[in-house]
Amino acid sequence: MIVVFGVITIDKKIDDPVGALSAHGLAGIWGTISCGLFTAPRLAAHNAVGEGGLFYTGSFKQLGGQTVGVLATFAFVFVVSWTVFWAIKKTYGLRVTEEEEDAGLDISEHGMYGYPEQFIPPAELIGYSGGPYATIPPAPLASPTTRGVPA
Numbered sequence: 454m455i456v457v458f459g460v461i462t463i464d465k466k467i468d469d470p471v472g473a474l475s476a477h478g479l480a481g482i483w484g485t486i487s488c489g490l491f492t493a494p495r496l497a498a499h500n501a502v503g504e505g506g507l508f509y510t511g512s513f514k515q516l517g518g519q520t521v522g523v524l525a526t527f528a529f530v531f532v533v534s535w536t537v538f539w540a541i542k543k544t545y546g547l548r549v550t551e552e553e554e555d556a557g558l559d560i561s562e563h564g565m566y567g568y569p570e571q572f573i574p575p576a577e578l579i580g581y582s583g584g585p586y587a588t589i590p591p592a593p594l595a596s597p598t599t600r601g602v603p604a
Contacts, residue, residue, distance in 0.1 A: 455480050485523050489516030 459475030467474065492515060494505030504515045541547050548554075553561035560566065566573055 455483050482523050485519050486516070489519035 456472060456475045456479065459479040460469070460472040463469050463472075463474050469475070488503075488506065490506045490508055492503060492506040492509070494509055497503045497505055497515070503518065504510065504512065507513060507516045538547060549558065549561065557566075559568075
């Protein structure tokens, strides 16, 4: 539930096409904080680290430690990521040109489409050589009444 609702919420503000922030960020935060809530004292003693969680002991000590860990991790990742992206932007560049973005990164980065030609609008196929099979016309799309899959 955390990942699903996280993806829906985060996608409203940030472009995260694979849901990495929800899957690793939000779920990771929940996993870390939940140790401060649900860790059994016997498990903490067995591992020889930490204490029982809030619901077992009534103490906020383990929850506080887990929260400090989340905040320290966030601060470290933020500073390192910002520094790395700043260095990339100043040296190599972080964004593609408007022309490359308009053409699509499949073409500008890889020199080919990421999808079969019959699924690409004809206006975007202008100038596309199509490789060794360029002389073979693409298969026509099936009409709406046809139940078969286009060849």
